[in-house]
Amino acid sequence: MFTPADSAHMARALQLAARGRYTAHPNPMVGCVLVNGGDIVGEGFHERAGGPHAEIVALEAARDRSKGATAYVSLEPCAHHGRTPPCTTALIDAGVGKVVAAMRDPFDEVAGRGLEVLEDAGVETAVGLMQGAAERLNAGFVSRVTRGRPFVRLKIAASIDGATAMAGGESRWITSPEARRDVHTLRAGSGAILTGIGTVLADDPSLTVRDVETQGLQPLRVVLDSRLRMPAAAAMLGLPGDTLVCCTSGQESSALREAGAEVQAFGAHGDVVNVFEVLAALGEREINDVLVEAGPRLAGYLLDKDLIDELVIYQSPHIMGSNTRGMFATPAWEALADRRPLEFTDVRRVGPDTRITATLTG
Amino acid sequence: MFTPADSAHMARALQLAARGRYTAHPNPMVGCVLVNGGDIVGEGFHERAGGPHAEIVALEAARDRSKGATAYVSLEPCAHHGRTPPCTTALIDAGVGKVVAAMRDPFDEVAGRGLEVLEDAGVETAVGLMQGAAERLNAGFVSRVTRGRPFVRLKIAASIDGATAMAGGESRWITSPEARRDVHTLRAGSGAILTGIGTVLADDPSLTVRDVETQGLQPLRVVLDSRLRMPAAAAMLGLPGDTLVCCTSGQESSALREAGAEVQAFGAHGDVVNVFEVLAALGEREINDVLVEAGPRLAGYLLDKDLIDELVIYQSPHIMGSNTRGMFATPAWEALADRRPLEFTDVRRVGPDTRITATLTG
Numbered sequence A, B: 001m002f003t004p005a006d007s008a009h010m011a012r013a014l015q016l017a018a019r020g021r022y023t024a025h026p027n028p029m030v031g032c033v034l035v036n037g038g039d040i041v042g043e044g045f046h047e048r049a050g051g052p053h054a055e056i057v058a059l060e061a062a063r064d065r066s067k068g069a070t071a072y073v074s075l076e077p078c079a080h081h082g083r084t085p086p087c088t089t090a091l092i093d094a095g096v097g098k099v100v101a102a103m104r105d106p107f108d109e110v111a112g113r114g115l116e117v118l119e120d121a122g123v124e125t126a127v128g129l130m131q132g133a134a135e136r137l138n139a140g141f142v143s144r145v146t147r148g149r150p151f152v153r154l155k156i157a158a159s160i161d162g163a164t165a166m167a168g169g170e171s172r173w174i175t176s177p178e179a180r181r182d183v184h185t186l187r188a189g190s191g192a193i194l195t196g197i198g199t200v201l202a203d204d205p206s207l208t209v210r211d212v213e214t215q216g217l218q219p220l221r222v223v224l225d226s227r228l229r230m231p232a233a234a235a236m237l238g239l240p241g242d243t244l245v246c247c248t249s250g251q252e253s254s255a256l257r258e259a260g261a262e263v264q265a266f267g268a269h270g271d272v273v274n275v276f277e278v279l280a281a282l283g284e285r286e287i288n289d290v291l292v293e294a295g296p297r298l299a300g301y302l303l304d305k306d307l308i309d310e311l312v313i314y315q316s317p318h319i320m321g322s323n324t325r326g327m328f329a330t331p332a333w334e335a336l337a338d339r340r341p342l343e344f345t346d347v348r349r350v351g352p353d354t355r356i357t358a359t360l361t362g
Helices: A004-020 A054-066 A087-093 A113-120 A131-137 A139-147 A177-188 A197-203 A254-258 A275-284 A296-304 B004-020 B054-066 B087-093 B113-120 B131-137 B139-147 B177-188 B197-203 B254-258 B275-284 B296-304
Strands: A031-036 A039-045 A070-073 A098-101 A124-127 A151-159 A192-196 A220-224 A243-248 A262-266 A289-292 A310-316 A340-350 A353-360 B031-036 B039-045 B070-073 B098-101 B124-127 B151-159 B192-196 B220-224 B243-248 B262-266 B289-292 B310-316 B340-350 B353-360
Touching: A004 A031, A004 A039, A004 A054, A004 A070, A004 A098, A004 A131, A031 A054, A039 A054, A054 A070, A054 A087, A087 A113, A098 A113, A113 A124, A131 A139, A139 A151, A151 A177, A151 A296, A177 A310, A177 A340, A177 A353, A192 A197, A192 A296, A197 A220, A197 A296, A220 A275, A254 A262, A262 A275, A289 A296, A310 A340, A340 B340, A340 B353, A353 B340, A353 B353, B004 B031, B004 B039, B004 B054, B004 B070, B004 B098, B004 B131, B031 B054, B039 B054, B054 B070, B054 B087, B087 B113, B098 B113, B113 B124, B131 B139, B139 B151, B151 B177, B151 B296, B177 B310, B177 B340, B177 B353, B192 B197, B192 B296, B197 B220, B197 B296, B220 B275, B254 B262, B262 B275, B289 B296, B310 B340
Parallel strands: A070 A098, A098 A124, A151 A289, A151 A310, A192 A220, A192 A289, A220 A243, A243 A262, B070 B098, B098 B124, B151 B289, B151 B310, B192 B220, B192 B289, B220 B243, B243 B262
Antiparallel strands: A031 A039, A031 A070, A310 A353, A340 A353, B031 B039, B031 B070, B310 B353, B340 B353
């Protein structure tokens, strides 16, 4: 059905799409390649919400060579008026002969609608080429529109023997400068960073993106803080970007609000903030990806509630020994059969450290 | 000094040497390539102690084309009568014009002696090409002859969060069949496998090599067992290969000896067997490489005594949680600065698991 040339062009479209990694959200990353007579005549990607879609950028680059061209797009073209006119209209008007999409629009209500509009106008369509890669690229966007909550990625920095802090709490720094720089790319690709009040009180982290070009965008910092112990003097409140403090109802918050924080009350889950509600609220705020940077208590809690989609574990070449804290404070599983299975999706070296990416599989 | 062709031939010699990985010990692995007029005219490796050395095999393959040839050898040729006549004599008699050795003989007393004999006979010599790779290949042999003790490699099977067993001791199996098969190649390359009596009593392991062609060789199984609690019915005592039980003096051992174990008494180090003495004894038995397969107590003890040269850590894609045992039971280090630094020398995937090899650097 698809030729090697089709795959090469779609791979290029996906590569282009990824250029919007730090800036396109809350929109999906989309790339488009226009091919005419075997030659690439136009390329584009969606850089920023409110800016032109990938298809429009590619059509503008191709000008009259888009007539009879094939468009390779990493996501089904939109058929609705959003902040910009529909891409289907632009593709039809430009005389594009065929559209190959990696995946349908994940919105159930409109999935296939863009392809239908194109077909009705006599444009040939095909869908599903490199669909897995396209879905992984926009896992956050897909999660938000299909599950109503962001994709949750937990970042862990540990020693090779699995320690994330000394018993006394010392954890700065376990991993290398190279690994910490890599974390900033994870932050830059996330709409929000989630942490617990324990981490704020212990480390007073900034949780900002540094040394990555995001056109000034900063992820929303979200602090789970049931009893509203967040200090008005917390470092992050004086830094670029917004901070949302999530407490349970009945907490006094005027000092924090004056310090610039947004404070929102949620239901309680035992003695902690109901994280399901928090994630739903982040979904409503159009947050696609949440990066969790927290201690073993929150990590274990999220694991227990099946709320972790992906783990990114940096392992430093050190043995920290037995007087340390682990990655996850979990319920006391008795048997090996109780352990939680993962799949390693990527294993690589980052400076002197390793970085292992894993998805939860069961 | 050395040309790219020299390097290619030495790389081949090292590759040949590695074919003796499971069979050459206690001898070093050695490979030899004979090159005449740019052509490889003979190759050889040392397969088994008592069998012909690499140089002899290569000379026999080359016959009269060894006249004027260059010999690339991964280790300085021997000049002494051992179980076989000296290789230097054979090289000289065959009319070899030049010998390039990757490294000198590690025995201080004879280092350079083989090259000297060759030079005296008018054979040109050079040394040091790919020396690092040659030293790594024979790290065990080098350790034994220079330090009087084997190279100590600790194998660990853990979950990604650093657990090696559930709190109750359950640990079968943490890693995949692929990883466990890989462990058999580590065993096959070792002269001895060291474990603690705790592991024997808990798991009754066999510690034999299976599914790797070793020409019938089995590593010596060494059990640290200060109070001689080793059961005469232990599975390993009924399996191919020998078992050495190391206790402190004054223990009654007739039942164990009857069951086929060798029992040896060593000094005590606190309430455990003095491992320094055990390793020295293994060195005297011509054991080059020891693979440690033990629990966190012995692993932590060896770490604390600076007796671990290399770690091989298999990590399975599972979270085992906080109700578990770690990799190393260590003294209670207080500060992050107390942690032990490593260097990752190899990171790869083995089936669904990862395998990280690391050396201790501080």
